[in-house]
Amino acid sequence: MINCLIIDDEQAAIDVIKFHSKSIPFLNVIAESLGPVEALEIIYTQKIDLIFIDIHMPELSGLDFIKLTKGRSKFILTTAYKQYALDGYEHNVIDYLLKPISFERFLQAVQKAQDILFPVAIPVENTTVNAMKTKDFIFIKTDNRMQKVFFSEILFVEALGNYVTFNTTKGRFVSLLNMKDLEDDESLPHDNFLRVHRSFIISLDKIEYVEGGYIYLDKDTPIPLGDTYKSQLWTALDSRTILSKKSY
Structure with missing residues (x-):
């Protein structure tokens, strides 16, 4: 989890970042400040990993504030002025976000921050991967931990930019992967997990019914069925059904 501080002399600008942050599971906004002087006390009394800071503020500029912190936190600059981008990168900031x-764009910036603050540095040998394929579970790297999930617990996997969400009976787990990574790595057994849309992989065991271009895992969870994936689904279901594929 990345602990964040937002500094801007406009409350509306703070609110935008807070709103975006709510959709990112690994961001934790623990404080906000309308002035950089007040914010200095916050970073010296709390653990702040990442600071979103405006460049133009009346008391102290964002760039001067960065100098005063002496590397205690990482920074993402926010401003309405393009001409300060170079100045920001000279201060080794993670990214530079132009308002609005x-x-x-916000997601791209915080992905960079996660890569820098918590780099994925867990080498996995091919022999280990092959051994895991014979088991009935996988480990998902989510936030700062490795989460064990049994195949039987997975309902579906959904793409979210450079991330995927594993929706399971235990809850939702977000990991820095994409759909191609999952298919190429073959971590999910192909005999029970099938891609049915560019954004969805489902567990065949969890299908309740298929109707009207949607796959229902239950009455409240419709998954869209992409046209290019229909034939694969019918083939996968053929050995499990007493109905002819021609019915569809």
Whole structure:
């Protein structure tokens, strides 16, 4: 989990970052400040991993604030002025966000922050991967821990940019992967997990019914069925059904 501080002299700008942060499971906004002087006390009394800071503020500029912190935290600059981008990178900031900040651009910036603050440094030998494939579980790297999940607990996997969400009977786990990573690595056994949409992989065991272009894992969880994946689904279900594929 990345502990964050937001510093901006405009509350509306703070609110935008807080709103975006709510959709990122590994971000924890623990404080906000309308002034850099007040914020100095916060970073010396609390553990702050990442600071979102505006460049133009009346008391102290964002760049001067960075100098005063002496490397205690990492920074993402936020500003309405393009011309300060170079100054920001000279101060070794993680990224530079131009207002108004879109969620897509915000996600890119915090992905960089996660890579820098908590790099994935767990080498996995091929022999280990092969051994795991014979088991009935996988480990998912989520936040700062490795979460064990049994195949039988996985309902579906959903793409979220450079991340995927494993939706399980235990809850949701977000990991820095993409769909291609999952398919190439073959961590999920192909005899029971099938890609049915560019954004979804499902467990065949969890299907309740298929109707109207959607796969229902239960009545409240419709998963869209992409046209290019229909034939694969019918083939996978063929050996498990008493109905002809022609019915669809």
